[in-house]
Amino acid sequence: MNSILKTSLLALALATAPITAAMSADAVKVALPSKMFLNVVEFVAQEKGFYEAEDLEVEFTHIADSSIPVRTLIAGDMDIIQAGMAETLVATGRGAELKTVGGVHNGLHYAFWTRPGSGIETIADLPGKNVAISSPGSLPHVVTLALLQKEGVPQSKIDKINWVSIQGSSARINGIIVGAVDATVASYSPEVERSGDANLLKIVGPELPDYIMIPFDTTDRMIEERRDVLKRFIKAQLLATRFVLENKDETLAVAKGHFDYTDEDLDAFYKFYVDGRIWNPNGNISADAATYMQQLNVDTGLQDEVLPVEEVLDTSIVDEVIAEIGTYEK
Structure with a gap:
């Protein structure tokens, strides 16, 4: 092979490498509630490169009515929803093959x-x-x-x-x-x-300390067929949450690009979420909390019976991530 051809092939390889890398990123569709300060974790994950580091291209859709995301998940329009555990439990009780797999927005905000x-x-x-x-x-x-x-x-x-x-x-x-x-x-x-x-x-x-607010809910099929994608998504979310808790100024700088709030308001929001332990940097949800949520649904007439925990909760992916990145102790 002559030197000109070698040079040309090398140039072509270098030119197409970024395109190949971009095409290899796994797409993930996520439904979120109405845009609120709660989701500064997601904005940080995008803008600080946490998703990119896990080779993910995450697309968010904000849906105001928290009863709608479950239907989009069942229909296959979304891969993950962060809407409300109660709604997902109701759907699971009616036969939908869904699971809660963890969450960083577990506290009631x-x-x-x-x-x-x-x-x-x-x-x-x-x-x-x-x-x-x-x-x-x-x-x-x-x-x-x-x-x-x-x-x-x-x-x-x-x-x-x-x-x-x-x-x-x-x-x-x-x-x-x-x-x-x-x-x-x-x-x-x-x-x-x-x-x-x-x-x-x-x-x-x-x-209501045992109430799980807005966890990661997905389908059994997603867990079975795209488990690695879920794992990388959860890892990015946990690392972004830890960044938020450790880097107030940089977090508020990101938030300022998404919200038309004064610095005083942004500071108040941040304090509310941190002091209230709204964000969970370990992503864990206990079996007791899952049972409490189901019993609450039963007591309020939204669910017929409390299902076995393993039918509504799968903590194995979060456990794997924590084994890799360690438990956040602060």
Whole structure:
């Protein structure tokens, strides 16, 4: 082979190498809730190269109604959803072949908001009031029912609540502000809290410590056929979460590119999520928590029976990742 031909082939190889690498990245479609500060982990994972390091091309779709992602997962339109464990458990109880495999957004990031002058001093005051949820059986609905259950409110009184369907946290909070509803579970907002237009009755997370908020849910088929992809995705998520917890300034710089918040608000959000232990840098979900979530569904009429844990939870992939990267101790 002459030197000119060798040079030409080498140039061609170098030119096509980046294209080949890009084409080799595994595509992953993920459904997320409405865009919120919670997902700064995902934004960091993309912009700081955590997905790229695992040879993944991750596409996000934000869906406000938390009951919809489960249907997209079953239909095969999504590979992974981060929507709400309660909805996935309901679908599994009805025969869908789905599993929760871990999660970094396990803590409840919700606040319970009330309308000033509504007369609501405790959760037990909700009967007879207009309470906003996303839709029947959605995450805000189940969380509100869990709070009512904890307060010991009987079903006869719960039946007197007027449930109002309003999709999206911001829309539900706005419903409070304009006086359309009396109370709702919705995301935390420093601006709303400062304004006094809605009263922050309580932070929900500490009230329901065993509640699993927004884990990674996927199909049995995904686990069987693309296990390595799932493992790399979870690894990227855990490493990005640890980065977020260790690098406040860089995290807020990323967040600033996605949200039109003041520096004061961004700092308040970060403090809320870190202090509330909303992000889980180890991605683990216990069998007890999975059972609690199912029992809650049964108690609220969303699920017929508590299924064996192995039918709803598969922690093996997270266990493998932790064995590689170690447990986050801080």
